Amino acid sequence: MPSPSCWQLLLDDPPLWRRDGVLGEPTATRLLQRLDAEVSWQRPTLRLYGREHPIPRRQAWMGEPDAHYRYSGRDFIPQPWHPELPGIKAEIESCLAALGLPRALNSVLLNRYGDGQERMGWHSDDEPELGEAPVIAALSLGAERPLRFRWKDRRGPAFNLWLPHDSLLVMGPGCQAVLQHALLPRQGRIHQPGLRINLTFRHIQPRRP
Ligand SMILES: O=C(O)CCC(=O)C(=O)O
Numbered sequence: 001m002p003s004p005s006c007w008q009l010l011l012d013d014p015p016l017w018r019r020d021g022v023l024g025e026p027t028a029t030r031l032l033q034r035l036d037a038e039v040s041w042q043r044p045t046l047r048l049y050g051r052e053h054p055i056p057r058r059q060a061w062m063g064e065p066d067a068h069y070r071y072s073g074r075d076f077i078p079q080p081w082h083p084e085l086p087g088i089k090a091e092i093e094s095c096l097a098a099l100g101l102p103r104a105l106n107s108v109l110l111n112r113y114g115d116g117q118e119r120m121g122w123h124s125d126d127e128p129e130l131g132e133a134p135v136i137a138a139l140s141l142g143a144e145r146p147l148r149f150r151w152k153d154r155r156g157p158a159f160n161l162w163l164p165h166d167s168l169l170v171m172g173p174g175c176q177a178v179l180q181h182a183l184l185p186r187q188g189r190i191h192q193p194g195l196r197i198n199l200t201f202r203h204i205q206p207r208r209p
């Protein structure tokens with residue numbers, strides 16, 4: 001069980017925490033390599049202003065069979081868990097319990113950014129399937145990149161949270177209601193990070209018939 005002192009509280013209200021060295025080495029690097037090689041990565045298209053655009057990254061959606069997810073107008077049926085992931089999920093659930101946020105996670109969105117140009121635009125993870133005040137636990141593997149946050153009502157300045165290899169970011173209750181986040185492309189030769197894979201574990205409320 002991780003001790004709460006390992007956590008850095010990066011923002012108080014709403015709460016954002018980060019914990020480094022979650023899996024340890026060589027586990028974290030081996031997981032990065034296995035996921036890169038073994039996951040069936042997809043590049044779906046999204047419809048924007050009447051035109052289809054391939055997403056600027058690759059992704060995969062995994063979890064329990066009833067954890068359907070609607071995202072940007074598309075229905076995602078989860079793939080079965082990669083064999084490494086149920087153990088990681090259990091570890092992250094005990095991390096959340098240590099923060100006083102007991103949650104049963106039943107799905108994960110994996111994002112694969114091949115280089116610094118691959119990215120994710122501004123959004124909140126506030127789909128109805130995630131329920132009221134969702135908690136999102138995101139494990140970062142590979143190249144360190146900043147996740148940028150901005151306030152929906154512009155009450156304060158935007159800020160970066162750097163996410164190193166083998167770190168866990170927890171976006172606590174309330175984050176999705178008042179903040180948006182984005183993984184912006186990195187410009188310039190000195191800012192060319194390599195492969196990064198991010199796993200955002202979630203609890204999806206199974207759809208009622
Ligand atoms: O890659 C990241 O760190 C962000 C991923 C994310 O925001 C998401 O999956 O909703």
Ligand SMILES: [Fe+2]
Pocket residue numbers: 123124125181
């Ligand atoms: Fe997100």
